[in-house]
Amino acid sequence: MTNHKAESITITVVGSGYVGLVASACFAEIGHRVICVDNDEAKVRTLQAGGIPIHEDFLPELLNQHRGGKLEFTTDLRAAAQAAQAIFIAVGTPQSRTGSADLSFVDAVASEIARSIDSYKVIVEKSTVPVYTNEWIRRVIERNGVPKDLFDVASNPEFLREGTAVVDFLHPDRIVVGAATDRASDLLKAIYAPLTSGEYYAAGNRIPGPRQQDEPPPLLLTSTKAAEIIKHASNAFLATKISFINVVANICEAAGADVEDVSRGIGMDSRIGSKFLRAGIGYGGSCFPKDVAAFRNVAELVGVDFGLLHEVERINEEQKLRFFQKVRSALWTFRGKKIGVLGLAFKGGTDDIRESPALDIVQRLIGEGCLISAYDPAAEERAKETIPPGPQMRYVDSPYAAAQDADALLILNDWKEFCELDLERLHYTLRYPIVIDGRNLFDPTTMTSLGFTYLSVGRPGLSQPVDPISVFHAPKKKER
């Protein structure tokens, strides 16, 4: 790898969404020249002017450092494609009505690239796409008259989590490259050489993360089809782990065991692993729901019964409903009840509300006539697009403002700042000290000893109905 170490490669990234923007900033960070293209002129102007459209740790630092130097933004795909050695396609692959991935953006970009290129390029699919997409991109480019020896199509899926995408990119568990020719795989190996050689981790000003110079990430070279399947199967497996632990949580709840203990006990088995075994209100986001459906669809298309994924989806839906019923069991009736909500994004650490279980629950509560005061450290603006502020929906600027005089407080995502709440202050801020925690952020014993009625997911005693006498007729604490 050492002969690749100092090589700076010119890379075009098509698409400036989560994946495209993070990949662009990180490729520049590891020494390449990057041209990030988007057909949204307003977005490109924002990026050129120093705006940062998404909430992502370390992204502002990287964009500020590399913008105007190694990293530029443009709408001119033709010029960008001609200048680059590798062209990464990172456009959206939304879910179609049938559950399959809608690849029309990928198709359009591939055609435009084909009409632009005049020298050898490696075209790399970075978007999450079903198996065979690589073949389709190749066909589209050939149909546009590009000779076979002027391009290769490779697959390089990403495994970035929103919120930690920069660290995930620069300190990955693995880098997967699906390529059919040495020419294509050599270029991709050279692109990632600063990471795989450990060189990046020796730099004094690197973005910190788990990888070290003597423990660089492996690069797995596969066929293009295997790389495509690795991406879908990884997300489907992680979603399966979450649905699995959520059902186990429901068993724990009924049996009087603590799912946190159970999860720890299962996770200590190195064959299973401790990650993605946190019970809660179900998974959301722009990836798991869409990718589980798309992978199920792939299975159907190739004649394989993947009923397991149907169950994963069903359990996920049911988990939100169970939580909603838990809130009902604590409040008895809903109409006119004031409910404080902490968390609107699909998880903590992001402003993304796509497929957010939190928003789903809030919408159900509004439908039942509740009055919501909601706080999220980053997702307010985006949430307002789905649930505009109004008589039943107030957006507030602190967790305590959400709790103010509320009949109950719901915790719907796992922002770190929620774990650091002043619980005594929370207690006297609430009208009734009821906390219903969909993310198991607090210790039930501590919460009970502080006088809260505390319900969480899969922990002892929670299947018991709330005792209305103790909750509603408990002596009110002193006001401050």
Ligand code: UGA
């Ligand atoms: C996910 C994958 O983790 C990434 O590897 C992948 O690259 C990305 O999708 C993608 O395909 O682009 P992300 O959607 O950002 O990343 O979010 P996760 O951190 O994976 O969480 C997904 C959902 O599962 C969230 O709603 C989260 O709260 C929930 N979750 C996660 C649980 O309920 N329990 C857990 O133990 C873990």
